[in-house]
Amino acid sequence: MTGADAGFVYVDHPADLAVRAWGRTTGEAFAEAARGLFAAMIDVERVAPAEAMCVRLSADSVELLLVDWLAALVAEKDLSGRVFSQFSVDVRLHVHGAELTASAWGESLDRVRHAPRLEVKGITRLGLSVREEAGRWVARYVADV
Amino acid sequence: MDEFDRLEQVGEVEWLLPQHGRMHVPGRIYADRSTLEQLRREGGEESAWSALRQVKHVASMPGIVSAAIALPDVHPGYGFPIGGVGAFDLADGVAVVGGVGFDINCGVRLLRTPFERARIVREIERVGEDLYQTVPAGLGSSGSLRLSMAEIDRVLEEGAAYVVRRGFGTDADLAYTEEGGRMAGADPAVVSALAKQREFKQVGTLGSGNHYLEVQWVERVIEAEAAAAYGLSEGQVVVAIHTGSRALGHQIGQDSLKELGAASARYGIDLPDQEMVCAPVSSPEGQRYLAAVAAGANCAFANRQVIAHLVRASLERSLGLPADKVETVYDIGHNNAKVETHVVDGVSRRLLVHRKGATRAFGPGREEVPETYRSVGHPILVGGTMGTASYVMCGTARGMERAFGSGIHGAGRALSRKKAAKKYWGADVIATLRRDGIRVWAHDARGAAEEAPGAYKDVDQVVEAAVASGLTRAVARLRPLVVIKG
Numbered sequence: 254m255t256g257a258d259a260g261f262v263y264v265d266h267p268a269d270l271a272v273r274a275w276g277r278t279t280g281e282a283f284a285e286a287a288r289g290l291f292a293a294m295i296d297v298e299r300v301a302p303a304e305a306m307c308v309r310l311s312a313d314s315v316e317l318l319l320v321d322w323l324a325a326l327v328a329e330k331d332l333s334g335r336v337f338s339q340f341s342v343d344v345r346l347h348v349h350g351a352e353l354t355a356s357a358w359g360e361s362l363d364r365v366r367h368a369p370r371l372e373v374k375g376i377t378r379l380g381l382s383v384r385e386e387a388g389r390w391v392a393r394y395v396a397d398v
Numbered sequence: 399m400d401e402f403d404r405l406e407q408v409g410e411v412e413w414l415l416p417q418h419g420r421m422h423v424p425g426r427i428y429a430d431r432s433t434l435e436q437l438r439r440e441g442g443e444e445s446a447w448s449a450l451r452q453v454k455h456v457a458s459m460p461g462i463v464s465a466a467i468a469l470p471d472v473h474p475g476y477g478f479p480i481g482g483v484g485a486f487d488l489a490d491g492v493a494v495v496g497g498v499g500f501d502i503n504c505g506v507r508l509l510r511t512p513f514e515r516a517r518i519v520r521e522i523e524r525v526g527e528d529l530y531q532t533v534p535a536g537l538g539s540s541g542s543l544r545l546s547m548a549e550i551d552r553v554l555e556e557g558a559a560y561v562v563r564r565g566f567g568t569d570a571d572l573a574y575t576e577e578g579g580r581m582a583g584a585d586p587a588v589v590s591a592l593a594k595q596r597e598f599k600q601v602g603t604l605g606s607g608n609h610y611l612e613v614q615w616v617e618r619v620i621e622a623e624a625a626a627a628y629g630l631s632e633g634q635v636v637v638a639i640h641t642g643s644r645a646l647g648h649q650i651g652q653d654s655l656k657e658l659g660a661a662s663a664r665y666g667i668d669l670p671d672q673e674m675v676c677a678p679v680s681s682p683e684g685q686r687y688l689a690a691v692a693a694g695a696n697c698a699f700a701n702r703q704v705i706a707h708l709v710r711a712s713l714e715r716s717l718g719l720p721a722d723k724v725e726t727v728y729d730i731g732h733n734n735a736k737v738e739t740h741v742v743d744g745v746s747r748r749l750l751v752h753r754k755g756a757t758r759a760f761g762p763g764r765e766e767v768p769e770t771y772r773s774v775g776h777p778i779l780v781g782g783t784m785g786t787a788s789y790v791m792c793g794t795a796r797g798m799e800r801a802f803g804s805g806i807h808g809a810g811r812a813l814s815r816k817k818a819a820k821k822y823w824g825a826d827v828i829a830t831l832r833r834d835g836i837r838v839w840a841h842d843a844r845g846a847a848e849e850a851p852g853a854y855k856d857v858d859q860v861v862e863a864a865v866a867s868g869l870t871r872a873v874a875r876l877r878p879l880v881v882i883k884g
Contacts (some may be wrong), residue, residue: 265814267440267447267474294537317659324652331596331645334538362538369537370842371815372606372884374648375500378655378672379476380446395447395476397500397648398607398815 258389261289270373270396271380275389279315282383282390283322283353284340290323290396291337291359294330295367300338302358311352315344315383318351319392323376326357336362371398401450402438411470411863415453420670425453426465426800428867429472430859436812440474447474449481455670456484461491461679463742463749467801469756470863471810471855475499477673480755483804485740488748492667492676493684493691495658497752498735500651502694504609504642505731505757506779507575507702508790509709509724510628513635513717515615518879519835524716526837526880529611532712533705535884536606536841540599543704550594551586553601554646557696558703558729561601566707568722574768575729576758576776579699581736584692593649597697600644602704606842606884608808608849609641610781611705613880614788624774624792624873628727636727636876637713638788639705640781643698650694654687679750688750691735702729727790728768728777732757732807738766740802751802759793759805759870778870780861781808784838784881785831785851789861790873797869805870809857818853819844827851831881840883849883 259281261274270293274285291297308325312318322342330336337359344353362369379395405427406414413434415425427450429437441448449472456466456478463485472481477496484497518525534541543566545553552560558579559572572579586594604611616634619625630636643650661677661684662669669675677683710721735752742749760767761775768776775793782788786809797803813821824843827850831838840846864870 263816265816267814268480268811269476270815271446317656321656328592328596328645328649328652330538331600332592364536364538364841368842370606370844371848372537375652375655377476377496377500378659378675381672397476 259285261285266395270398273391273393275391277389279344279346279383279390280342282392283319283342283344286319286392286394287323287326287340287357290326290373293371294373295336295369297338299366300336301360302339303360304335304358306357308355308357311350313350315346315351316381318344318353319383319394320376320378320381322353322355323394327373334361335359336367373398401454411866415450421454421457423457423462423465425457427453427468427472428470428863428869429468430470430863433470433472433863437472449474449479452479452482455674456482458670459484459492459494459674459676460667461487463487467804469804469806470867471806471808471860473810475754478752478754481806481810482754483752483756483801485749485751485802486679488679488737488750491679491750493679493687493735493750494674494676494752495651495654496673497754498691499733499754500648501642501733502647502650502691503698503731504733505698505702505729506781507639507706507729508727508777508779509637509706510630510727511635511719512723513719514633515635515879518613518635521717522837522880525613526839528712528716529709529880530839530882532708533604533611533882534602535604535882539603541602541704543601545601547594550597553700554586554589554693554696555584556580557699561700561703566704571703571706571726574726575699576731579703579729581692581695583689584696585689586693588686588690589650589693590653593646593653596649597644597646601701602708603644604641604705604884605644606845609884610784611882612638612878614638614876614878616874617877618875620872620874627771627774628777628790628873630727630790630874637709638779639702639709641701641705642733643694644701646697647694650690654690658683658687688735695731695734698731699729728779730757730779753804755807756804757807758803759797760803761793761795761798777873778805780806782857783809783851783854784849784878785834785836786857788876789857790876791864791870792873793870794868801869806860806864809854809860811853812855813853815848818848818850822847822850822852836878836881838881838883842884846883
């Protein structure tokens with residue numbers, strides 16, 4: 254992990270896309286996880302945060318919440334044709350699971366300007382984890398590409 | 399003890415992972431030593447991705463029959479390994495989402511033409527450019543066929559048969575498609591509205607990643623009788639389409655992962671890993687999943703059928719080749735779960751066979767094989783890499799006995815996408831291939847780097863192991879001329 258408070262890296266995986274994302278809070282780690290997802294699909298630096306999408310989700314565990322969050326973004330890309338580059342996520346953990354309220358900012362996919370790359374098929378449960386490590390929240394997931 | 403240290407060599411390319419721990423059956427791995435060494439390097443004790451551990455997980459699932467099988471292109475997946483086969487008893491067994499994956503019925507269609515290689519070489523620019531413009535590919539591409547929600551339901555239920563009825567192909571295409579292009583038992587009602595909405599723009603699109611459209615030529619016929627049955631001869635030009643069920647299949651997979659995650663807990667199934675979520679085959683959840691898989695499979699059949707139609711239109715434009723001269727050799731998937739009849743220990747049984755990155759490979763005599771191919775078995779379409787070769791293979795009686803009639807689906811990656819992107823530069827890969835007479839049209843140059851020939855294992859070596867296993871035989875080696883990538 255680098256010294257940055259929040260960020261993501263791609264981890265070597267034999268075939269698919271493995272991501273490790275981290276932040277000072279669970280929400281920040283979730284936001285970086287989403288940024289890692291879109292950075293694999295497009296050039297996120299060229300995506301203007303022009304429109305916002307709001308998401309509310311709950312799941313039986315914080316790990317499954319991460320899968321639902323990323324899967325919702327993948328689906329939204331096809332439904333609305335929008336891609337996202339900025340994310341603000343608030344995650345609340347409770348005894349029986351976790352919930353989130355999030356906003357994602359982006360714009361309609363431009364097949365030239367956004368330099369489309371890999372298409373993410375789905376978010377797997379392989380190597381899935383969300384936990385606190387050395388004072389930072391770290392989210393790990395593998396996407397099928 | 400490391401799983402690798404438990405392996406016992408029982409044949410030239412056959413290894414036994416003896417039953418231990420929670421395994422109900424042994425693991426049977428068909429692989430050469432270099433493949434095993436690669437699996438050991440990337441999937442040791444500390445690694446989160448070990449194909450061998452995934453074989454062990456498959457062998458630990460309730461109701462598994464005979465063995466958890468890995469084929470010579472085995473590499474780590476999620477749930478099952480890629481190149482993994484698991485057959486389950488219908489009464490005691492389970493349906494596993496990770497045994498099919500997100501890209502339900504991803505597969506290959508092979509079309510044959512009456513043209514020789516030289517004809518394409520002369521007009522390669524025109525052929526490639528027209529195909530590139532005609533077949534939508536890459537992230538965010540949309541197909542020209544727009545369907546209403548009611549029509550999407552027809553696709554889910556009837557597969558390629560529906561789009562053929564709409565004018566996208568012929569009855570002969572269906573006769574040479576696995577399951578006639580229409581898997582029975584598909585139920586559009588179990589597919590979420592979200593999945594259907596995501597499909598709206600994607601019928602007849604290629605996608606990205608390792609999906610491709612290639613104009614190839616038959617470089618070498620290896621087995622004359624089967625090649626003749628398939629209508630293939632040396633020098634002949636063929637077209638291969640590799641794609642799957644697109645966003646609809648992906649969403650079915652994502653929805654099912656969640657639904658069967660809950661079902662696993664409800665039925666108290668002790669999962670070896672959270673990737674192995676499942677439901678009893680006979681349960682309402684299991685039946686619902688299989689009806690959704692069949693619907694997703696039909697979507698993939700329909701997708702390849704529409705693309706085949708687009709290819710015909712393109713070749714007619716660029717080469718004046720009449721559409722009816724471009725015939726389907728076969729269309730077969732490599733991510734599926736299907737109920738099939740197999741003889742186990744001398745007894746004929748109905749089993750749910752999962753093939754994840756594995757192709758059905760029914761040998762001679764099976765009634766599922768089109769009559770004209772029945773004496774040799776149906777073709778297995780093995781995707782190689784864009785710079786090397788692809789193969790047509792066929793099944794054997796031994797494959798029916800030992801691997802539930804299954805064969806390899808491709809070369810398998812040797813380098814991760816990350817390493818490949820670091821090692822290769824897309825423009826260089828494309829320029830090098832051009833010098834070898836292979837023209838690449840790619841929507842994404844970095845994607846071309848990740849799919850560089852060197853990022854994959856040597857397909858010849860993988861096929862050699864597949865032949866040495868006795869499960870399948872090589873029929874013809876194909877070389878690419880034109881490559882269209884997403």
